[in-house]
Amino acid sequence: MEKWAVITGASSGIGEEFARQLAAQGYDLCLTGRRADRLEAVAAEARSQHGVRAEVVAADLGTDAGMRQVETWISSHAPIEMLVNNAGFGIRSLFVDSGPDPVVEMIAVHNIAPVRLIWAALPGMKQAGHGTIINVSSPAAYASLPGNGGYAGTKSFLNAFSESLARELEGTGIRVQVLLPGFTYSDFHKRPAYQDVDLYRSIPKFMWQTSEYVARTSLKALKRGGLYCTPGLLYKLLVLGGRLGFARLARGSILSRFGRDKK
Secondary structure, eight states: OOOEEEESSTTSHHHHHHHHHHHHTTOEEEEEESOHHHHHHHHHHHHHHHOOOEEEEEOOTTSHHHHHHHHHHHHHTOSOSEEEEOOOOOOOSOHHHHOSHHHHHHHIIIIIHHHHHHHHHHHHHHHHTOEEEEEEOOGGGGOOOTTOHHHHHHHHHHHHHHHHHHHHTTTTTEEEEEEOOOSEESGGGGSGGGTTOOHHHHSOGGGOEEHHHHHHHHHHHHHHOOSEEOOSHHHHHHHHHHHTTOGGGGGGSHHHHHHHTTO
16 A cells, blocks of 8 residues: 655655655655756655655755646645655845845745645545645744844744634644754754854754754654654753743854844
C-alpha cells in the first residue's frame, strides 16, 4: 500500500531529517526543494537504506511555477499520507532598507505555498479518511522585533491558519501539527544573508538544537496528539512567554540581537 510523504525544503536540515526518519518508518518520499543534486542524494540514501521509493521534484516554491509543479505531483499521487511544509528562509535587514521584494518572496514560500499544497493534498486525505499535515513555524512568531517583521509575520499567519484548519478538520481523521523549532543546526544560517555573522558563536550553545532532535520530537508528538509541538523546554517557555505578551521583555535577549544586528 502506498504511503507517500511530501517534504518541502528537503535538501538539508530539518527537511532532510524528516526524510530520513520517515523513510525508516516505511514512508515513500517526495522530496522538494531548489537543489536537485542534494535532493537526489537524500533520495538515494532513503532508497538504499530503507528500500522505499523516493522521488525528487526540484522546484522553487517562491514562484507560481514551482508551486504548481509540487501541486501537480500531489494531485497525481493522491492520497498522500503526510505533507511536511518545511521550506523557508530568513532575512537579516530592516524592511525600510531592504524593500518589499524579500518579504514578498518570504510570504510566497512560508504562506502561499503551504496553503496551496495543503489544498492539493486535502481531497485525497479526506477521501482516505486519514492524513497528516505538519507546518514548520517558529517561536519567532511571538517576537516581532526590528528586522524580524517579515519572518515573524509569516510564521504568525502559519500558526493562525493551522489553528483554524485543525478545527475545520476535526472528525475527518486528518491531523494538523504546528512545529516550533528554535535555533537549529542546518543550512538555514549558512545562506548569504548570514555570511557576515557567526551565529554559532554569538548565540549560546544551549539554545541550539539538532535537526534530528527536532524531527524526532515532531513525529513522537503526532502519537500524543495536540496542535503545537515545541521541541525543548527553553523554547516551550519562550513560546509561553510570547503568547502571554512578554515578547517586549526579550529585546535585550538573544532574539533581539538576532533581529537587529544589521542596524
